[in-house]
Amino acid sequence: MVDQCIVLNDGTAALTELCGISLLERLLRTLQQSGIRRATVISNTPELTAEHLARPSRPGGELEIEMRKRSGEFVAVTDIVNLWPAGAEAALVVRANVVLDVRLIRRLVGEVGNVALVDSAVPAKTAPLVFSAPNTNSGKFCGAALLKRQWLSTQSGRFENALFNGVDHATVASLDVANQPVYDAMLRRKLRPFWFVAPPPQTKKLAERILLDSTQKGALDIPAWLHAPIEKFLVSYLCRTSITPNQLTLFCNVVAWITTILFVTGHLVSGIVIALIIGIIDGLDGKQARLKVETTKRGKLEHWFDGIFEWSWWTALAYQFQVSGQLPGAFRYWFLLVAAEAIDGVAKGAVLFTTGKLIDELNGFERIIRLVGGRRNVYVWILAIGILFGAPAQAFVAMAWLEAMTAAVHVPHAAWTVYKARTDSRHKLA
Numbered sequence: 001m002v003d004q005c006i007v008l009n010d011g012t013a014a015l016t017e018l019c020g021i022s023l024l025e026r027l028l029r030t031l032q033q034s035g036i037r038r039a040t041v042i043s044n045t046p047e048l049t050a051e052h053l054a055r056p057s058r059p060g061g062e063l064e065i066e067m068r069k070r071s072g073e074f075v076a077v078t079d080i081v082n083l084w085p086a087g088a089e090a091a092l093v094v095r096a097n098v099v100l101d102v103r104l105i106r107r108l109v110g111e112v113g114n115v116a117l118v119d120s121a122v123p124a125k126t127a128p129l130v131f132s133a134p135n136t137n138s139g140k141f142c143g144a145a146l147l148k149r150q151w152l153s154t155q156s157g158r159f160e161n162a163l164f165n166g167v168d169h170a171t172v173a174s175l176d177v178a179n180q181p182v183y184d185a186m187l188r189r190k191l192r193p194f195w196f197v198a199p200p201p202q203t204k205k206l207a208e209r210i211l212l213d214s215t216q217k218g219a220l221d222i223p224a225w226l227h228a229p230i231e232k233f234l235v236s237y238l239c240r241t242s243i244t245p246n247q248l249t250l251f252c253n254v255v256a257w258i259t260t261i262l263f264v265t266g267h268l269v270s271g272i273v274i275a276l277i278i279g280i281i282d283g284l285d286g287k288q289a290r291l292k293v294e295t296t297k298r299g300k301l302e303h304w305f306d307g308i309f310e311w312s313w314w315t316a317l318a319y320q321f322q323v324s325g326q327l328p329g330a331f332r333y334w335f336l337l338v339a340a341e342a343i344d345g346v347a348k349g350a351v352l353f354t355t356g357k358l359i360d361e362l363n364g365f366e367r368i369i370r371l372v373g374g375r376r377n378v379y380v381w382i383l384a385i386g387i388l389f390g391a392p393a394q395a396f397v398a399m400a401w402l403e404a405m406t407a408a409v410h411v412p413h414a415a416w417t418v419y420k421a422r423t424d425s426r427h428k429l430a
Contacts, residue, residue, distance in 0.1 A: 002109045002146060004085035005036045005092040008075050008159075009043040013198035014096035015052055019211050019291050020239035022052065023198055024096050028063055029293035034105040036092065038064040040083050042075060043096075075159045081152055090148045093159075098143035099207070101193040101214070102293075103184070104177065108144055114151050114172040116163060117142040119195065121178035126210065128203050129196035134160065136167045138174040142195045145172065188361055189218025212236060215287040219360040219370055223279055223377035231283040238284065239291050248285035249305070252278060256309040264316035266324065268387050275313065275380045282306065310376050311338075317383075317396055327393035333400040340400070344374070344407035347414035354421045359410055362417060369410070374403030 007027070014024040021029075031039060043049045046069045053065060071079055085091055092109055094100070100117075108117055120139030122130055133140045145163055151171070155162035166172030182190045194214060199207040212232050220228065238248075256278050262271035289295045318334035321327035351359040360370035372378065379399045386395020 001035055002088075002090050002092055003035055003037045004088045005031055005039040005094060006080055006083065006085075007039050007041045007094055007096050009041055009045070009049055009096035010070075010075070011097075012045065012048065015048075016097075016198045016204075018099070018199075018204070019208050019236070020241070021292055023099060024049070024052065026099060026293055027094065027096060028053075028065070030100060030102050030105055031092075031094075032063040033102055033293065033295070034109055036063065036105075036109070038066070038085060040066045040068060040085065041096070042068050042070050042079055042083065044070045044073075077152060077155045077157060077159050077162050080159055081149065084149050084152075088149070090146060093145050093147055095143035095197075097198040098195060099197075099211070100142065100144060100195050103193045104142070104180070104195060105144065107180065108146050108175060111146050111173075111175060114145070114147050114166065115175050116145040116167050116172050117177065117195075118167070118174045119177040123192065125206075126194065126196055129199055129207055129210075133197055134164065136164050136174075138167055139176060139178070141167075142177060143197065147172075185356065187214075187217050188358060189216075208236070211291060215290040217286075219358055219367065221373070221375050221377050222371050223381055224283070225371075227280050227283055227377075230280050231287055234280075235284060235287045235291060238288055243288070245285040245289035245292075245294055248281070248288055252281045252285065253305050253309060255281065257312065260309065260312040260316050263313055264319055266320050268320075268383075268392055272380065272384050272387050276384060279377050279380060306376075314379075314399075317392075321393045321396060327396065330393070330396065333397050337400040337403050340374070340403040340407045344403065344410050347407065347410040350418050351414045354418045359414060359417070362413070366413065369406065373409075374399070374406040378402070 007024075009024065014027075015022045017023075018026070028039060041049060041053075046067050050067045053067070068083055080093065092105070094105075104117060108115060116136070116138075118136055118139040119130070119142055122140055130140055133142065135141070141160075141164065147163075151166075152162075155166075163172060167174055177193055177195065180193050182192045184191045191214065194210055196207060196210070212235065215235065216228055216232065255274060259271045259274045259278065262268070262274065314334060314337060318330040321330035327333070348359050351357070351362070355362075360366050379402075382398055382402070383392060383395045386392045386398070
């Protein structure tokens with residue numbers, strides 16, 4: 001896979017800021033997440049660009065960047081050939097003033113030969129953001145191409161003219177955005193890979209809406225559907241601050257453990273109010289990370305921390321209901337909840353391992369189960385209703401039985417899904 005890149009920066013458009021970071025910084029972070037390890041930036045404003053890139057960037061810190069000044073008033077083929085990464089047969093060449101979905105870059109760097117990224121069917125909602133992109137016979141040029149040095153060395157003149165001529169005469173293949181899969185595994189929903197060029201002031205809000213929409217996961221429960229617009233609103237302001245996703249995760253966990261203390265000491269009203277707020281806060285770190293391209297493997301540890309404080313809540317409630325006499329058999333229901341969640345977890349894990357998808361994504365019925373099935377957000381709402389009507393212990397019992405019913409629905413469906421997937425796999429091998 002290609003790990004070298006040449007970035008073409010013309011003017012100051014790439015320094016336009018969207019959702020807290022410039023287009024150039026966003027591009028470099030996306031390149032790093034796509035496996036690029038070294039980038040040579042060719043600019044007609046090298047001092048200004050270098051000053052901008054000199055700012056600390058935690059997510060882009062592992063990317064080796066070299067600044068070079070453009071030789072003439074436009075980027076020539078010889079500019080790129082002369083600065084070609086040593087020992088590299090092929091390299092990614094990308095304009096600095098574009099925003100590209102990470103899926104597009106990952107697909108492009110995995111190609112073989114000379115390939116340009118184009119879009120033959122620009123959606124209406126993004127059309128105002130790409131009208132200035134150059135046209136080729138295969139569609140709008142999206143600003144990125146994977147090229148071999150051998151091919152480029154045979155060209156001359158202005159770089160983009162040579163590239164577009166190659167696309168029009170099929171010496172450079174086209175990778176069409178319109179033909180790419182729309183399902184995003186990370187977001188668990190369908191989302192067409194997006195791209196656009198640096199927006200003028202009148203379309204900047206549209207560009208930021210597209211970026212904010214790209215942070216929202218699918219397959220949600222009912223509370224999460226209501227949390228989503230609030231989270232998006234908060235992140236639209238948080239992204240312009242220096243607050244990091246890890247700091248949001250830490251804040252969420254500290255507040256969550258305050259809820260545990262309140263539950264175990266019998267302050268159920270205060271505890272449930274904070275638990276409801278946690279439902280919103282817990283989604284901010286992931287959205288902030290995706291919006292500012294700061295996702296890391298360590299970020300996945302958040303789910304483990306969530307699980308720990310979540311079970312501290314249920315244990316604290318069981319203890320409080322037991323010692324207060326509100327529910328003498330509280331720990332029996334706690335055990336039912338633990339056992340049901342464990343069984344449900346095995347079923348979900350089997351489906352994910354076998355199909356690469358969550359069980360909630362398999363069909364419409366499972367999506368309905370996701371809306372109302374046993375999950376922390378749903379439990380918190382059940383508890384809130386129980387506390388409101390003076391029956392918190394009964395709400396705890398309802399939680400346990402809801403999880404048992406959720407597991408009872410998931411297990412047979414998971415077993416059938418795994419069996420069918422393995423049978424189909426054996427038939428293909430045969």
